[in-house]
Structure formats: structure tokens, C-alpha cells
Amino acid sequence: MTGTVSLPGAIHRVGIVGSGTMGAGLAEICGRAGLDVVVVASGPASVPAGLGRLVSSLDRAVTRGKLSEDDRDATLARVAFTTELDDLADRDLVMEAIRENEDQKSELFVALDKVVESPQAILASNTSSIPIMRLARVTSRPEQVVGLHFFNPVPVMPLVELIGSLLTGEHTLQRMTEFVGGSLGKTPIRSPDRAGFVVNSLLIPYLLSAIRMVESGFATAEVVDQGMTLGCSHPLGPLRLTDMIGLDVVAAIAESLQAEFREPQFTPPALLLRMVEGGLLGKKSGRGFYPYS
Structure with a gap:
């Protein structure tokens, strides 16, 4: 378990808005780091769902020998769930993990x-x-105000993109670098404040190209994924990765990139948009480019 960094401005009390996959993941790594965590869920029904995600992930870590049962229980004791934003009043840091919608995020901020x-x-x-x-x-x-872009699954993926705007103070960036690298034990990389940042500026055109191959009939999803896993040693093919990320999230990122840069490579394919409209969002909905039980 990673300890809290004892430096001026160190983060001890963390708030998280959102109890979905990303929110629960953030709660887990902060709780395991010994921090006091409050998670705000969108409504009463989301509280047990978010807690269930956290418990399931911790149980998997125990089963795999990555976490002791005592540390599991200690982590759960550090994480509280609520539905009230007012419960975040005393926090040193609040991270939002709601859906990728600019208007909703702005209202939340x-x-x-x-x-x-x-x-x-x-x-x-x-x-x-x-x-x-x-x-x-x-x-x-x-x-x-900063961007802290974690990757899914949060407890496993080591990278965090740290993004400051032109108005973000250097002290804030230094505090977040210490928090991510010290308290959480992740690897922070700094990115300029432009849509997509570093990773998605590279990743999204690749995923969209794979979708266009399927859309045009050039190759099936299975063939595309086999080509990249067996031919390029990627751990996951682009269509399975799209399913894991969520087709709605991929479409939202593509639209954000297209709005900023107006380049054809960022235009969401019609197939992607129709699948999102039909609720075929990937693994989380039970069906995307592949079926899931």
C-alpha cells in the first residue's frame, strides 16, 4: 500500500464525483493509498452500484494476491458514498468522473x-x-483547475495525463505531480491543453480507421483485431478496445477532436454513430462489435 506524501500542500481528503467504472476505480486507488475519500453518486440507486464495483474490484485484487484481506477492509473503511455535493466541502482535491459531455462538466464545475x-x-x-x-x-x-486523465481500468493502468490550461498555476501542477506519482504511485505525463491531449490524439484516429475498415466491408472486426494483435503485438485489437472503452465515449472524443481541429481523420464514421444511437455501446451494454454475456 502506498503512503500519503508528507509535503506542504499534500492531498489527504479526496472527493470524487461519479460512481461508474472510472469513479469506482479512482475511489479504489485513493483508498488504497490511505486517503480519506468521499464519492458522490448521481442518485440513491447509484450508491449500491458504485459500492458494488469497488468491492468487486478489491475482491479480485485479493484473489490474485495483489491485496491482503486486511488492506481490502481498510480501503473500504476509507471510502464513503453520498449523493450530496455539499459533502465535498472540506476536500483538498475533487476529481470529476461523469460522462464525457462538456455542458454537464461545466455545470458541475x-x-x-x-x-x-x-x-x-x-x-x-x-x-x-x-x-x-x-x-x-x-x-x-x-x-x-487541471485535467487528470486516468485510463481504464484505473487500478491497473499506470499512466495519468496531467493537463494544465494557460491559467493553471505551476504550484498546482507540482502538487498534482506529487499526488499522482507519490501518493498514487502512477506515472504522470504532462500534456498541452488541446482536445484529446497526447494519448487520444494518437489513439482515436487509429480506432476510427479500424471502424471504417469494418464499415466498408474491407475486413471483419475479427480479422482487423487479429491483424493488430498477432501482426503488431498489440495486447488488444482496436475493435475490442473500442468495445472496452465504450462506443459512446469514442464517438464523444472523436467529435471533440473534430470540433477543435476540423481534420477528416477525426470524423466519426456513420457506423459508429448508428451503433451509439442503437445503444450498442460495447462491453458495458452487452453488445458492440462483439457480443458479451
Whole structure:
């Protein structure tokens, strides 16, 4: 278990907005790091669902020998679930992990700016594509707004993209570098504040190209994925990766990239848009480019 970094401005009390896959993952790594965690779910029905995700992930870690039962219980004791944003008033850091929608995230940041009391508290977004400036400018503390882009599954993936806007203070970036690398034991990389940041600027055109191959009949999903896993040593083919990320998330990121850069490579294929409209979102919905039980 990783200990909390004892430095000026160190983060001890963490708030998380969203109890889905990413929110529960963030709660797990913060709880395992010994931090005091409060998770705000979207409604009463989401509380047991979010807690269930957290418990299931911790149980898998115990089964695989990655975590002791005592540490599992200690982690759960550090994580509280609520439905009230006001319960985040005393937090040092609040990370949002709601759906990839700029209007909804902006509304949330307006609310968090009013709720979180400490003038030193940092507000962070787990957005995978939205420029941080657009979220920072709706608050009264733009110098303390950053992007912390974690990858799914959060407890496993070691990388975190750290994104500051033109208004983000260097002290804020230093605090977040210490938090990600020290408290959480992840590897932070800094990215300029542009849609898609580093990883998705490279990844999304690749995924869209794979979808276009299927859409045109050039190759099946299975053939495309075999080509990349067996021919290029990728651990996961692009269509299975799209299913894991969520087709709606891939489409939202592509649209954000297209809006910023106006380049054909970022245009979502019609097949992707129709699948999203039909609720074929990938693994989380039970069907995407592949069926899931």
C-alpha cells in the first residue's frame, strides 16, 4: 500500500464525483493509498452500484494476491458514498468522473467551485478530450483547475495525463505531480491543453480507421483485431478496445477532436454513430462489435 506524501500542500481528503467504472476505480486507488475519500453518486440507486464495483474490484485484487484481506477492509473503511455535493466541502482535491459531455462538466464545475471551501483546493477533470480551459473559465479559481486523465481500468493502468490550461498555476501542477506519482504511485505525463491531449490524439484516429475498415466491408472486426494483435503485438485489437472503452465515449472524443481541429481523420464514421444511437455501446451494454454475456 502506498503512503500519503508528507509535503506542504499534500492531498489527504479526496472527493470524487461519479460512481461508474472510472469513479469506482479512482475511489479504489485513493483508498488504497490511505486517503480519506468521499464519492458522490448521481442518485440513491447509484450508491449500491458504485459500492458494488469497488468491492468487486478489491475482491479480485485479493484473489490474485495483489491485496491482503486486511488492506481490502481498510480501503473500504476509507471510502464513503453520498449523493450530496455539499459533502465535498472540506476536500483538498475533487476529481470529476461523469460522462464525457462538456455542458454537464461545466455545470458541475460551477457547482463545485461554490461547494468546496478551501481556497487552496484543486478541482480536476478526468475528461479524455475536453480542453481544460473551458472548465477552468467557469470557476473563480482557474489557476487550480487541471485535467487528470486516468485510463481504464484505473487500478491497473499506470499512466495519468496531467493537463494544465494557460491559467493553471505551476504550484498546482507540482502538487498534482506529487499526488499522482507519490501518493498514487502512477506515472504522470504532462500534456498541452488541446482536445484529446497526447494519448487520444494518437489513439482515436487509429480506432476510427479500424471502424471504417469494418464499415466498408474491407475486413471483419475479427480479422482487423487479429491483424493488430498477432501482426503488431498489440495486447488488444482496436475493435475490442473500442468495445472496452465504450462506443459512446469514442464517438464523444472523436467529435471533440473534430470540433477543435476540423481534420477528416477525426470524423466519426456513420457506423459508429448508428451503433451509439442503437445503444450498442460495447462491453458495458452487452453488445458492440462483439457480443458479451
